[in-house]
Amino acid sequence: MSVFAPRDPSYAARVRDSFARQGIMGLIGARLTRIEPGLVEIAVPYRKDLSQQHGFFHAGVTGTIADSAGGYAAYTLFPEDSSVLTTEYKINLLAPADGRMLRALGRVVRSGRTLSVCEVDVFVERDDGTERLCARMLQTLITLHGRADDRTGRAG
Amino acid sequence: MSVFAPRDPSYAARVRDSFARQGIMGLIGARLTRIEPGLVEIAVPYRKDLSQQHGFFHAGVTGTIADSAGGYAAYTLFPEDSSVLTTEYKINLLAPADGRMLRALGRVVRSGRTLSVCEVDVFVERDDGTERLCARMLQTLITLHGRADDRTGRAG
Amino acid sequence: MSVFAPRDPSYAARVRDSFARQGIMGLIGARLTRIEPGLVEIAVPYRKDLSQQHGFFHAGVTGTIADSAGGYAAYTLFPEDSSVLTTEYKINLLAPADGRMLRALGRVVRSGRTLSVCEVDVFVERDDGTERLCARMLQTLITLHGRADDRTGRAG
Amino acid sequence: MSVFAPRDPSYAARVRDSFARQGIMGLIGARLTRIEPGLVEIAVPYRKDLSQQHGFFHAGVTGTIADSAGGYAAYTLFPEDSSVLTTEYKINLLAPADGRMLRALGRVVRSGRTLSVCEVDVFVERDDGTERLCARMLQTLITLHGRADDRTGRAG
Numbered sequence: 001m002s003v004f005a006p007r008d009p010s011y012a013a014r015v016r017d018s019f020a021r022q023g024i025m026g027l028i029g030a031r032l033t034r035i036e037p038g039l040v041e042i043a044v045p046y047r048k049d050l051s052q053q054h055g056f057f058h059a060g061v062t063g064t065i066a067d068s069a070g071g072y073a074a075y076t077l078f079p080e081d082s083s084v085l086t087t088e089y090k091i092n093l094l095a096p097a098d099g100r101m102l103r104a105l106g107r108v109v110r111s112g113r114t115l116s117v118c119e120v121d122v123f124v125e126r127d128d129g130t131e132r133l134c135a136r137m138l139q140t141l142i143t144l145h146g147r148a149d150d151r152t153g154r155a156g
Numbered sequence: 157m158s159v160f161a162p163r164d165p166s167y168a169a170r171v172r173d174s175f176a177r178q179g180i181m182g183l184i185g186a187r188l189t190r191i192e193p194g195l196v197e198i199a200v201p202y203r204k205d206l207s208q209q210h211g212f213f214h215a216g217v218t219g220t221i222a223d224s225a226g227g228y229a230a231y232t233l234f235p236e237d238s239s240v241l242t243t244e245y246k247i248n249l250l251a252p253a254d255g256r257m258l259r260a261l262g263r264v265v266r267s268g269r270t271l272s273v274c275e276v277d278v279f280v281e282r283d284d285g286t287e288r289l290c291a292r293m294l295q296t297l298i299t300l301h302g303r304a305d306d307r308t309g310r311a312g
Numbered sequence: 313m314s315v316f317a318p319r320d321p322s323y324a325a326r327v328r329d330s331f332a333r334q335g336i337m338g339l340i341g342a343r344l345t346r347i348e349p350g351l352v353e354i355a356v357p358y359r360k361d362l363s364q365q366h367g368f369f370h371a372g373v374t375g376t377i378a379d380s381a382g383g384y385a386a387y388t389l390f391p392e393d394s395s396v397l398t399t400e401y402k403i404n405l406l407a408p409a410d411g412r413m414l415r416a417l418g419r420v421v422r423s424g425r426t427l428s429v430c431e432v433d434v435f436v437e438r439d440d441g442t443e444r445l446c447a448r449m450l451q452t453l454i455t456l457h458g459r460a461d462d463r464t465g466r467a468g
Numbered sequence: 469m470s471v472f473a474p475r476d477p478s479y480a481a482r483v484r485d486s487f488a489r490q491g492i493m494g495l496i497g498a499r500l501t502r503i504e505p506g507l508v509e510i511a512v513p514y515r516k517d518l519s520q521q522h523g524f525f526h527a528g529v530t531g532t533i534a535d536s537a538g539g540y541a542a543y544t545l546f547p548e549d550s551s552v553l554t555t556e557y558k559i560n561l562l563a564p565a566d567g568r569m570l571r572a573l574g575r576v577v578r579s580g581r582t583l584s585v586c587e588v589d590v591f592v593e594r595d596d597g598t599e600r601l602c603a604r605m606l607q608t609l610i611t612l613h614g615r616a617d618d619r620t621g622r623a624g
Binding site: 333334362366372397405408 | 486487489490495515516518520522527529531532533535536556558559561564618
């Protein structure tokens with residue numbers, strides 16, 4: 001992994017503002033736990049209403065926090081007047097997400113002018129406190145230049 | 157697409173029961189709208205707390221209902237005493253999920269003894285009533301034989 | 313699938329020229345068998361030196377012709393003064409590629425100014441003449457504007 | 469990454485034998501350059517007949533050696549009387565494969581009884597001798613138990 005230099009010194013505030021506008025993060029109880037150049041971590045504690053049919057975290061929750069962790073990891077390296085959208089991602093579910101906490105660690109693999117590629121590891125904290133890699137995501141993001149994140153999007 | 161014959165005549169009830177145990181579906185307000193052999197559809201009306209930072213449906217919601225639609229499409233063709241888990245999926249976000257309803261239509265591409273492959277189209281119903289393809293998923297599922305769906309999983 | 317209108321009437325000649333510059337296509341004996349707006353087909357007859365360890369077509373050959381079929385399907389809809397590069401693809405191998413001919417049919421799902429998404433089906437023609445879907449690819453392509461295909465690239 | 473213990477002490481010979489039966493590896497001039505428990509590397513020198521339309525290595529060559537590097541990395545950990553097949557893979561092309569040598573380094577992420585997941589990095593050695601990450605693959609493999617690799621497959 002390279003070391004990345006952010007182009008906008010206020011990258012962390014920019015990520016926090018955008019995260020706060022993601023309604024879904026409030027709904028599922030997710031929190032931003034790390035913001036560094038090229039790296040963002042999001043965690044969510046277990047609740048029964050986040051489950052799939054066997055009571056584990058639903059793959060959709062895993063995918064949701066992984067997608068945001070990767071997207072914001074890329075976004076830390078974007079210029080100020082820009083916005084980020086996910087183009088596509090692929091996720092391998094490596095082990096059941098059976099535990100009390102889910103943690104997605106997104107890291108930039110390549111940061112280009114138009115496209116960025118991130119990798120995200122998702123860990124589940126078991127009831128006994130040990131952690132286990134439960135998913136890996138490989139993701140492509142696109143930079144929307146000249147469209148600040150809080151001026152893009154749906155009215156209301 | 158082939159025509160598929162279910163091995164378990166009670167496949168629809170089995171899908172409905174399993175869906176009802178997915179806590180996340182209640183949380184986001186998703187509904188099962190079609191169950192046929194090799195095909196399942198799930199829809200979710202827009203709410204602000206399902207949004208990403210621009211107010212559109214979050215890709216995680218798209219991924220969540222697409223993953224369940226594909227998983228249950230595969231599950232309609234499984235034997236009675238079995239369970240389904242997602243191995244991996246890849247999703248392309250083709251257009252912003254900007255509208256009042258999201259609808260994921262999952263279809264089986266290949267149904268094998270151990271592995272199944274599904275394709276899922278996600279449509280967004282715009283505010284003017286028109287529909288638009290906003291995502292496509294390609295997904296791999298695994299059959300857990302001899303483990304009925306309601307006897308697998310997390311205690312409590 | 314939508315019906316697509318090419319922006320450059322000489323799209324087929326442009327695809328043929330580019331294909332002829334792909335050294336790998338000559339090496340493996342691949343032929344362009346269909347070129348239509350938003351659709352390209354490539355076929356390759358079986359040879360022992362295209363095999364994996366069990367004597368079937370190697371997944372790399374499947375991936376190679378599928379990648380070019382999808383890439384050129386997208387390219388049929390590009391403007392004249394442009395070039396195409398694959399950003400990423402995902403391929404599911406649905407059945408052993410065991411037969412005398414492999415045929416990749418690439419189709420555009422979405423054609424955007426910067427990014428295109430294609431889906432490719434690969435069929436294997438068995439020794440008894442029947443055909444079978446053996447792979448499906450979902451692929452993202454990028455348009456390089458202002459860089460004609462024959463003026464991009466490696467010297468020599 | 470975990471450290472992996474092979475179940476079959478003759479894993480390296482098993483990989484070499486299987487590789488030698490992959491006709492495509494001879495055709496493109498690929499060589500096995502590392503075999504360790506859970507890790508395999510394959511390299512291929514540049515030739516004009518491995519190129520895409522701009523003269524770089526074709527993504528299909530990148531995909532071919534990456535697929536085999538990941539598949540054999542998984543296979544080092546399989547029991548003696550087994551065979552390996554790729555279920556699916558996803559590859560991101562991060563930079564043009566423009567150089568004199570391509571090197572795919574496959575590593576096991578998860579080794580399960582039925583399914584394994586590998587990650588493969590592909591590096592291109594530029595003409596000036598420097599190396600650059602040009603692709604990353606995330607791949608799912610399946611173990612065929614009770615079917616030794618040299619007794620599976622196509623007659624003749």
